[in-house]
Amino acid sequence: FVTLCTQNRDSIFGEVIEGVMQLSEIGNIVRDEWVRTPSVRSNVELDEFIIMPDHLHGILILRGDRLG
Numbered sequence: 583f584v585t586l587c588t589q590n591r592d593s594i595f596g597e598v599i600e601g602v603m604q605l606s607e608i609g610n611i612v613r614d615e616w617v618r619t620p621s622v623r624s625n626v627e628l629d630e631f632i633i634m635p636d637h638l639h640g641i642l643i644l645r646g647d648r649l650g
Contacts, residue, residue, distance in 0.1 A: 586638045593635035609633055616640060 588594050595609035605613060613633055619642075620626055631640035 583639070583641050586640075588636045591636045595633050595635055595638070597635055603633060603635075605633060612638060 594606060595612055596603055596605040598604070616631060616633075616638065617628070620628060625644060625646045627643040627645065629641035629643060631638065
């Protein structure tokens with residue numbers, strides 16, 4: 583389980599409107615790069631994740647002996 587926070591906890595990933603997270607352009611990039619992780623790192627699988635205005639929570643599953 584990882585939590586990644588923005589510098590100074592600035593709300594750059596988007597905003598919550600009527601209870602729904604609306605990603606900004608930067609938030610969309612973060613989502614796309616997070617989802618792309620297994621194709622870049624073959625030993626990583628993704629589980630659930632959520633992007634909030636100033637942070638991301640995600641579960642990574644690391645496989646094998648090598649972490650590269």
